[in-house]
Amino acid sequence: MQLSIQTRLFIGFTLLSSILVASSGFLFYNQTSKDLLERGEETNRQQLYRYQEALDNVVEDLDRISAQVIYSSEIKNYLLEQSEEDPSSYLGFAKRKKYEDLLASLNGPWFISPQISLIKTNGFFLTYGQNMNTSPDLKQHIQEANWIQDALDLDGEKLLVPPHISEWQDNRPFHFALVRSFRFPKTQTPAVVEVQQTYELLEETMEVGRDESSGERVYVVDDNGQVFYPYASAGSEPPAVPKWTGGTKEIERPDSRAADIWSQLRSDYTGLTVLIQQPKTEVMQPIAHLQRLTWILALLGELVSLAIAYVLSATLSSPIRYLQRRLEKLDIDNVSTMPVQKLRNTKELAVLYSTFEEMRARLNQSLNEVLQSQKRENLAHLQAMYAQMNPHFLFNSLTAMASYAEESGFSEFARISQQLSGMLRYSTNSLSDTVTLKQEIQYTVQYMELMKFRYEGQFAYSVQIDPDLEAEAVPKFLLQPLAENSFSHGFQQARPPWLIEVTAEVAEKEAWRIRIRDNGSGFREEALAETQALIEELNAGRIRQLESLSAKGIGHLGIVNTLTRCRLFWNEKVRFKLSNLPKGMEFTIEIRRTS
Template sequence: MFKKWSLLTRLLAIYALIVFLVIPLSYVGFYKYYQSLAYRTLSESFRWEVTSLAERLDNAIAAADGLAVNTLANPSIENWMKETPDANTNNKVINVFNKMRLDLEIEPDSFNRISIIKENGTFLTFGSSYNREQVRKSIAGLSWFGELQAKPVLVVPPHRDDWDSKGKMVVSVIRSAVPGTIIEVQIPYSYLEAMLSQGTPNTTSKQVILYGDNNEILYPASPPQPASANEVTAENKLLHSGWRLVVTQPMDMLLTSVRKTGYWMAAIAGGLSLISLVLFFIFTSRTTRPLVQLSQAMARIPGDARTNEQLEKRFAGLDTKGTQNEIVHLYHAFTSMLQRMEESKRQAVEAHSRELQAQFIALQAQMNPHFLYNTLTLIGMLGMEEGNEEIPKITNGLVRMLRYVTYDSGELVFLQEEVDHTLHYIEIMKTRYREHLVVDVKLEGDLSSVRVPKLSVQPFVENCMKHGFVGKKYPWRIELRVSVKRAGWEVRVQDDGDGFRADYLEEFSRKRERVGRLGLHADEGGLGMLNTYNRLLHTFGDKLRFELSNNKAGGASVYMGCEGEQTDVQNIAG
């Protein structure tokens, strides 16, 4: 039943299947892929945010530790720790503290106080205000001296500043100096707290927890909510303190944008599917309407009686009436038309071949050769009687040229004969232009061992005289190089004239590409460059090498040749 459907019904059925089955399945697969890709991307972005926040916290602690290290390396401070300090040395060290803080570009908000503390109770501090008596009492109860014996640096979790009666919360970074002396750098806890609360966006949906060395919670102050299975968790460890930063976010919150995008994609896909189905129906109904008319018209293409009889027999054996498929009708009509086209093509090729042969014969028979020979001989004899030696020389060369063109021996001649014909033409031109024309001829190899189409060299030399020197002042120069070797033969004709125009080279290249498809084509009475190239190509085929170009120093150049030994050439003249 499906085979008997019309083209319109079949196309609508196929398209509806695609729209309502393939597209939804493709959308589901694409959405799943997009969801997994978006989840990986968002998860990586979320982990990157946590890593960035951990690095910022770690950098703040590292900056405080760097200030302590630079303090230990300062000679003035080192002397203060080894000697008994006085008021002058205290002021000098405080100035050093201030200068180091500025040189290290430490943010003011990230610095509370730096202090040098000795076990005997001597201390020196720079930064926030303090209570001297309260400091002395705090030093007596410090356990930092003993803890620093086990590790070089000590990071004290958030605690109250015992040196200040206000009890400000700080984080201390402590390093040991000379025996019995330590350096403490305090970071305001509010600075770290600001990072944790403002350093990540969407803080209402994210939970940030900072754990200490002993897994105690340093931030937030209130107990955090326990993590659930539908949350994404990222954890990062701070290198300088050993603390852990853990950030969690609900999965639903992370994929909110993905779901919204999916809803919009589904709505757009459904709307476009319905619209495309309506448009496809309108388009196909209008497109398939002329197919029946087209198939009928192609079936009635006129041909000869034999072809029409074959067409009727072909259709008589097929059940074309049992189907509504216009493509089937179109196929059979086109098959018949193709057969007629092949027959017409064969007839056209035969007619064109006969036309070429007639064209060549007509070229030979354009004049009465005996009348011309006798007339030219008479002119030469009259010249000799008058004592002019150039006249018989010219007429003798012209007679030889005419005999070469008109004698009936097929088109293929020896390359030596073609070169002799060209030299006769050159001698006539030199007699006319005398010292204004310089011709350099170089022949190499056995020219009688190669056969080429007649008039395959002389037309290019004649082209130099007719077109090459139109805009060139005397003297004119033509070079003719002919070489025959075991690897093949080659001929090069070049002048120092105006050269080929760019549009001519482009047109010639375009026409020569059509030669293989359209057959030979003569221009300018059959003696043009394209005609000569066509005859060479027909004779030598793929072995032919032919090129038109312009010399770098000016002038035109024509190169032709054939690779390999000459074994099988075609004579297009007969």
């Protein structure tokens, strides 16, 4: 079957556009669904961190009180001497009142714990808190409380007791507790301190930020697999919480074909694991919406491509159809008078296309020239603006501010102004790229002093430099970018207090080294691998393309430019070493004095 040119063009354009639409939709769906899943996992991970931090804070408050109690010499002496006194006597009553007040002082004015109890296995019981009405069968309850022996076995280490009904109070409050044992001689009756916290606080802590309309559930289990939250009431089965290794896993429900997405995070401090259970249908709901959206966009794209294919095929085949009609009407009588004006349009299409391509190339060249000219003009204007700012004006202003602050009694602000003035003077005072190690250390110390002022007691540093190395020549801005990296990355995921240690020491007879260490979160695996690859290249003598300092900016030198400048400064005499520590990272630069 013979097909017209327009039909052939239409089919070709349609097939091509269909392939493009289908492949674009497929790539869009795959990439977007992957991004949605990763975003959901990251959301769960952040929520787990929030739950874990909140739970750690609650346990840390109880642990602080328990530690204060067991290390109190007054309380230990009282428990050791308690068997020698009659509790019903006035002296015994007065002593109990005294130590109840001592427990109250350890609890603080905010009643961090609703109830603190001192318990001995011989039946002695002393408590202070919101409920002082104790059960009459205390001695029997003490014998039946199995967790007391568990706490004694831990020999002073903390024990978290899961939520349960109180054995001591008449109104039987529902709570969980942290228990520690006193380290008494074996000849003495063992004793423990129990610091209680209400189950309502645990419930509020684990429900903060959760969407009630969501099917998401939060669980807390200990290392033995016992469910710490939510509490299973008497007569009901505790929730089935799976065990696995890793962070996230898809697990099918045993009673149905449905599946859930589980995420978990264990706290090394409490030994508790927080888990989030989320129905897979809920997790995949945005993917389902995305799938429908992709189909709609693909259908619309196909319809638009069909229309475009029809218009293009009709436009391209129009001159040929016109010529065909004229040839059908051509005969011997009108061969010399039949105009074929449209025939010129076929040539003009090719000429127009060639002209357009030439014009596009010239326009692209002209546009690039205009952009480059404008870029040079803007850079020159920016440099002119920078040149207008007299550094001496800034130095004098900061010095005046420091003097005024010193005279006004604000010595700390005066010191900070002097530190900032010193950094500015160091940055602009000399055009040389080479300074002494002592000058670079002083500049870095000024930077860390500013950061220490900024974080108000959450950051500290130490600097140890061999006096024999103070005159060593080093490239300018060597240490400060490495210290700044700790604040930009290392301390973002680490809790304060933060610490940076800078050491310069003689390594061998003909070598010395600079070592920078922090207690942050260290390098992520991807960043560590990339930096190690850079270090291997530099140690092997391969240097990457280094951006100019004027374009990069002193504040954004980064590790890449810093290490590359070191390699260019010391050549093969320098070696780098980077490693992650259990807490933080350590970076070493070793320089040989001879090749």
